[in-house]
Amino acid sequence: xxxxxxxxxxxxxxxxxxxxxxxxxxxxxxxxxxxxxxxxxxxxxxxxxxxxxxxxxxxxxxxxxxxxxxxxxxxxxxxxxxxxxxxxxxxxxxxxxxxxxxxxxxxxxxxxxxxxxxxxxxxxxxxxxxxxxxxxxxxxxxxxxxxxxxxxxxxxxxxxxxxxxxxxxxxxxxxxxxxxxxxxxxxxxxxxxxxxxxxxxxxxxxxxxxxxxxxxxxxxxxxxxxxxxxxxxxxxxxxxxxxxxxxxxxxxxxxxxxxxxxxxxxxxxxxxxxxxxxxxxxxxxxxxxxxxxxxxxxxxxxxxxxxxxxxxxxxxxxxxxxxxxxxxxxxxxxxxxxxxxxxxxxxxxxxxxxxxxxxxxxxxxxxxxxxxxxxxxxxxxxxxxxxxxxxxxxxxxxxxxxxxxxxxxxxxxxxxxxxxxxxxxxxxxxxxxxxxxxxxxxxxxx
Amino acid sequence: xxxxxxxxxxxxxxxxxxxxxxxxxxxxxxxxxxxxxxxxxxxxxxxxxxxxxxxxxxxxxxxxxxxxxxxxxxxxxxxxxxxxxxxxxxxxxxxxxxxxxxxxxxxxxxxxxxxxxxxxxxxxxxxxxxxxxxxxxxxxxxxxxxxxxxxxxxxxxxxxxxxxxxxxxxxxxxxxxxxxxxxxxxxxxxxxxxxxxxxxxxxxxxxxxxxxxxxxxxxxxxxxxxxxxxxxxxxxxxxxxxxxxxxxxxxxxxxxxxxxxxxxxxxxxxxxxxxxxxxxxxxxxxxxxxxx
Numbered sequence: 193x194x195x196x197x198x199x200x201x202x203x204x205x206x207x208x209x210x211x212x213x214x215x216x217x218x219x220x221x222x223x224x225x226x227x228x229x230x231x232x233x234x235x236x237x238x239x240x241x242x243x244x245x246x247x248x249x250x251x252x253x254x255x256x257x258x259x260x261x262x263x264x265x266x267x268x269x270x271x272x273x274x275x276x277x278x279x280x281x282x283x284x285x286x287x288x289x290x291x292x293x294x295x296x297x298x299x300x301x302x303x304x305x306x307x308x309x310x311x312x313x314x315x316x317x318x319x320x321x322x323x324x325x326x327x328x329x330x331x332x333x334x335x336x337x338x339x340x341x342x343x344x345x346x347x348x349x350x351x352x353x354x355x356x357x358x359x360x361x362x363x364x365x366x367x368x369x370x371x372x373x374x375x376x377x378x379x380x381x382x383x384x385x386x387x388x389x390x391x392x393x394x395x396x397x398x399x400x401x402x403x404x405x406x407x408x409x410x411x412x413x414x415x416x417x418x419x420x421x422x423x424x425x426x427x428x429x430x431x432x433x434x435x436x437x438x439x440x441x442x443x444x445x446x447x448x449x450x451x452x453x454x455x456x457x458x459x460x461x462x463x464x465x466x467x468x469x470x471x472x473x474x475x476x477x478x479x480x481x482x483x484x485x486x487x488x489x490x491x492x493x494x495x496x497x498x499x500x501x502x503x504x505x506x507x508x509x510x511x512x513x514x515x516x517x518x519x520x521x522x523x524x525x526x527x528x529x530x531x532x533x534x535x536x537x538x539x540x541x542x543x544x545x546x547x548x549x550x551x552x553x554x555x556x557x558x559x560x561x562x563x564x565x566x567x568x569x570x571x572x573x574x575x576x577x578x579x580x581x582x583x584x585x586x587x588x589x590x591x592x593x594x595x596x597x598x599x600x601x602x603x604x605x606x607x608x609x610x611x612x613x614x615x616x617x618x619x620x621x622x623x624x625x626x627x628x629x630x631x632x633x634x635x636x637x638x
Numbered sequence: 639x640x641x642x643x644x645x646x647x648x649x650x651x652x653x654x655x656x657x658x659x660x661x662x663x664x665x666x667x668x669x670x671x672x673x674x675x676x677x678x679x680x681x682x683x684x685x686x687x688x689x690x691x692x693x694x695x696x697x698x699x700x701x702x703x704x705x706x707x708x709x710x711x712x713x714x715x716x717x718x719x720x721x722x723x724x725x726x727x728x729x730x731x732x733x734x735x736x737x738x739x740x741x742x743x744x745x746x747x748x749x750x751x752x753x754x755x756x757x758x759x760x761x762x763x764x765x766x767x768x769x770x771x772x773x774x775x776x777x778x779x780x781x782x783x784x785x786x787x788x789x790x791x792x793x794x795x796x797x798x799x800x801x802x803x804x805x806x807x808x809x810x811x812x813x814x815x816x817x818x819x820x821x822x823x824x825x826x827x828x829x830x831x832x833x834x835x836x837x838x839x840x841x842x843x844x845x846x847x848x849x850x851x852x853x854x855x856x857x858x859x860x861x862x863x864x865x866x867x868x869x870x871x872x873x874x875x876x877x878x879x880x881x882x883x884x885x886x887x888x889x890x891x892x893x894x895x896x897x898x899x900x901x902x903x904x905x906x907x908x909x910x911x912x913x914x915x916x917x918x919x920x921x922x923x924x925x926x927x928x929x930x
């Protein structure tokens with residue numbers, strides 16, 4: 193138990209960033225309790241509750257990667273009950289992370305309906321209702337958190353098109369099923385508990401049996417078959433720089449985006465705001481690959497006669513060639529579907545530049561990561577993402593304020609140039625000791 | 639005048655408050671085979687990467703073939719080969735594809751040499767990199783640095799994961815590469831016997847400074863073990879300047895000393911009527927004594 197608790201503590205408090213987020217989450221949760229109890233109820237007050245849950249969840253965001261690394265390592269197999277303890281720590285994290293929402297739900301409900309919690313205690317029916325609601329929200333969020341961690345693990349541990357594809361499919365499914373259930377309170381506690389039990393039983397059994405499954409597959413040559421794909425011969429020939437940077441084949445990314453995009457369109461087209469929301473996420477993902485550019489460019493330093501400034505220019509060109517194709521197809525897709533389904537002109541007029549801006553901003557934010565991910569990049573990325581989301585919501589309102597949308601987009605465009613300047617300056621003195629390719633890639637076959 | 643392969647002047651590097659490389663000056667000429675020794679964290683990798691411009695210096699500067707390392711032109715870069723401590727191979731490729739990708743950067747790439755080495759070292763060109771062991775990957779990284787026959791070859795712990803046979807093959811190839819006397823080789827390793835076998839100059843890094851730089855023979859003549867005999871009084875009062883360690887036992891004393899010269903021996907024998915036998919040490923013992 194001590195090991196499990198230590199692991200959970202490390203997930204939440206392991207780094208300065210996660211520690212800050214976790215403690216902020218706890219503080220905001222306490223603030224929210226006070227605010228919803230004693231302040232007049234407005235949407236702004238509820239923001240405390242939402243922020244506390246978000247900060248608390250982000251505080252544990254390193255769990256999937258740490259869990260994945262330990263699970264892949266051989267050391268865990270040598271520790272007494274290592275895999276079981278690791279599994280228990282993941283489960284406990286998921287159970288803990290949904291607590292703020294579960295705790296706050298009855299208080300928020302009582303405050304929102306202008307009665308005191310203490311009054312509700314006089315009526316057994318009211319207590320049952322509030323308790324049921326708290327458990328429903330808590331179990332739904334526990335489910336949601338588990339899936340989100342899985343999506344984050346795919347994205348973090350498999351930094352390739354396949355990982356991206358898997359994580360986007362999970363995100364799309366999550367948005368349309370559990371999130372809607374939480375929003376509409378249409379879920380059932382029993383069903384949630386069944387889902388939770390099934391999910392964790394299947395995951396737990398597969399996780400515990402994985403070393404044996406892997407060994408059996410390797411013995412039958414299963415791994416060899418899966419790696420027998422020709423990736424870089426004739427189709428990439430003459431584009432060695434792009435190959436080293438990972439930008440040689442935009443069609444891999446296009447292929448990865450296709451299924452989640454079609455799913456999002458099939459399910460979400462009736463609600464254009466959610467559809468645009470998704471397209472915005474996809475546009476950002478396209479650019480996010482640039483976050484690996486600095487580390488990957490290290491291999492080019494001694495092999496091309498470029499100065500650091502010239503290297504940045506080449507990397508920028510290479511990424512734009514790659515992202516341009518993906519972004520262009522995304523725009524074409526939006527226009528085609530938008531015209532076919534007669535989406536409002538305002539949505540398309542404001543939405544198309546938004547997608548381009550999403551790609552451009554995330555590309556240059558990625559280029560800025562020359563010394564690992566630090567507070568400034570995280571804050572900027574969060575700010576940009578929230579702004580893009582806000583604009584997509586503005587565009588889906590009944591009376592669209594196009595002037596406001598274009599004004600925000602103009603500010604975002606200016607930000608693109610600012611980020612580019614910062615990125616270029618950072619690259620002019622890039623230090624490759626501070627940005628190496630992840631070591632796990634190297635040690636994977638050890 | 640012979641062109642220096644590397645010339646560093648008051649080179650320093652710090653990360654925040656931590657000084658990793660502290661005011662180093664050195665010169666590397668064609669024909670030099672330099673072995674870099676140092677404890678973990680002594681700054682070996684940082685020094686090698688500073689030399690090649692991967693990281694800008696905090697002070698001083700380093701030039702490769704007369705050009706600042708942070709702004710190397712293309713015609714200088716094609717004269718440099720580097721084997722990083724952590725390989726930078728493309729996981730999704732086969733060995734042949736990886737070799738072709740890197741070969742495309744160098745007009746002077748010697749495919750014949752690489753083909754021969756692949757055969758000798760047992761590197762299968764059809765193998766997928768993601769399926770290769772760490773040792774196999776290391777062999778491939780070394781091949782990638784050899785293919786364009788660089789004038790300056792820098793290797794950061796190249797043999798750490800190689801088996802004894804592969805290590806021997808690698809060392810033989812390095813001897814071949816250095817045979818012409820027109821190529822400079824700098825390599826770091828914890829395997830002192832390899833350095834002793836191959837290097838003609840030694841750098842010993844300690845706390846970010848070059849505790850020793852010079853040729854191997856001078857190092858072995860400079861740091862020695864003295865077996866001192868004399869009467870108990872003389873032994874009790876014996877003091878050797880530059881002593882790294884001193885152990886007394888009755889009429890005997892054993893002293894590890896640096897900067898030793900025959901003149902100092904004569905002087906000490908005359909001054910304290912002592913009899914001194916000098917024992918030459920292996921590189922490993924010298925390294926251990928310097929870090930005691």
